[in-house]
Amino acid sequence: MGRIAACVDGGGPGIGSFGFLQVEQDGATLAALLDTARAWLAARGMTRLRGPLSFTINHEVGVQVAGFDSPTMLRMPRNPPWLSPMLEAQGLAPEKDVVACTLDLAREVHRARAARLLSGFDARLRIRALDPRDWPAEVARLAALFNDAWAENWGFMPIGDAEAAAIAKIMRPIARTSVILFAEWDGAPIGVLAMLPNIEEARGSWRMLPAMLFGRVGSARIAMLGVSRAFRGTLASSAATAMMLSTAFDAAERRGWRRIEISWILEDNAAMLALMARLPAPVTGRWRIHGGPI
Template sequence: MVRIEKIMDKRGLKAFIAFPSSLYRDDPNWIEPLYLERAEHLSHKNPGTKHIEWQAWVAKKGDKIVGRITAQIDTLHRELYGEDTGHFGMIDAIDDQEVFSALFAAAEEWLQSKGARKITGPFSLNINQESGLLVDGFDTPPSALMTHGKPYYAAGVEQQGYTQGIDLLAYWMQLASLHFPPVLIKLMEQARKKVTIRRLNRKHFSEEMQILRQIFNSGWQNNWGFVPFTELEFATMGEQLKLLVPDDMIYIAEIDSVPCAFIVGLPNINEAIADLDGRLLPFGWAKLLWRLKVRGVRTARVPLMGVRQEYQFSRLGPVMALLLIEALRDSFAKRNIAAVEMSWILESNAGMRTILERIGAIPYKRYRLYEKQL
């Protein structure tokens, strides 16, 4: 028998967060997230909870946890897509359809009680955080702030009546293989007459972060499932980036002194925490800081990139993206970073996919977002 328990207190939340560590114990590509980061993510310290209401459950057989799931209502999403939307997320379970069925039944019942009839996911907790179910690329570890999964998860979700909404792609780029074909170099040289690439100004960090937010919200507004970043969300993200990202890993493209595009490079924190088992105490903090600040990591991720909507269908839009990638490449090279993940990219974003593939990046992971009508 499968028993479902609603998470109601800190003890339950701790067990919810800890469950994947036992499930993935024998997976060589699993990287245990930092418990402190996961706990804060699922607390009022996550600014997304200002507009997201969520509930979590675990599935048990006897006294043993065998699965988990969340359900969410995002008021910002409802403002854009209707009052009948809802989401699921953080699905992990043993290979047992009875467990999947029980977990989704609990999540869907709760969502229906909130008026939801259109369900999408998985999100942790919305599309601007960890998104998608890994369906291809299980043979490599996840990069920072990306999800991992089991190959049987897709079947477990689909047997609950969920179908593909859209796929997200992660691209892998060896910097030694990064090249700009002559035709792109010519376009980039022409664009330099109009486009200025500059670093983020740390003296005006808060203002700069809001500029990035405005560009992101403009550039992504017509994408599948888009939900805008709030000022508080981007400000909180900025405080985290300030600690983790050097000045020369955030670049802004300007035309006539007006910010029009940006890119953010993030040292791959997962590389630095791989052997910490999710713990920062007693010595995890010191190891993490030393690996990030002194020894350095050899991989990175581009988690954020945006071009204002008005430039996306012009020649300047994709060329600004190329100029930003070029600037970030040089910053990576100074730190002996050998490879970078560009993620995530909507499968339908043919323009950006073409750019990445022409300069040497290859798609190596695929994440699926599902949908269901209740």
């Protein structure tokens, strides 16, 4: 009838999370699941419940509330429209929305604009692809950049060593067909972009193996795009972001990925949403994080 998971690390002092939520359209079942999660968390000193987060905000986030007509995307939750109202009926109020923005590569105008603006930019900035031969060290660099660039975001949770190892294991099967880029300034990494083939397109079909091995799908997801805080607000930061996106779009074109989802983005991240509008990549989906006292 349903399932739930509870986690003591919900993104702040005293906050526990719930996630991996699946439930029939039955308020009593949902109430029983949430009550059990609350009791487990209260016994461990938590005073507030937040979710769905599976397990934390670094992974699958929120309950979908808009964009149900959009195709399924890798590691973005799908659920019926009635789930968010059911959570609110259980005393969990909306806390924050995250959105997905989708680029139709045939309508993209970013690369031409970026080429004009970045012509002759400082040679100390360069973009390079992740080196799979140095996989553990490259994943460590990616995690370090994430822990820096995302540190001031709402609900931020740093990636620890064990979590980085788990992410590396999960990503390894599709790493060779993914596009993972580092921006470097004087040889030091300052930015990261990770674009993954949308293997959800092939789920449950004979196409799954070629999707994983060769990226033979029509869409992809940019799951990470960020620049170190030390460069935030500088021309180098803007240039690094623009160059990483241009390089990623070139790669998507070569692979036949026609639709690129950039997700997720906090609903109040005005700078990122303005960048999406310039690509153009309009908002195509919305997910809601709920919260309330235990």
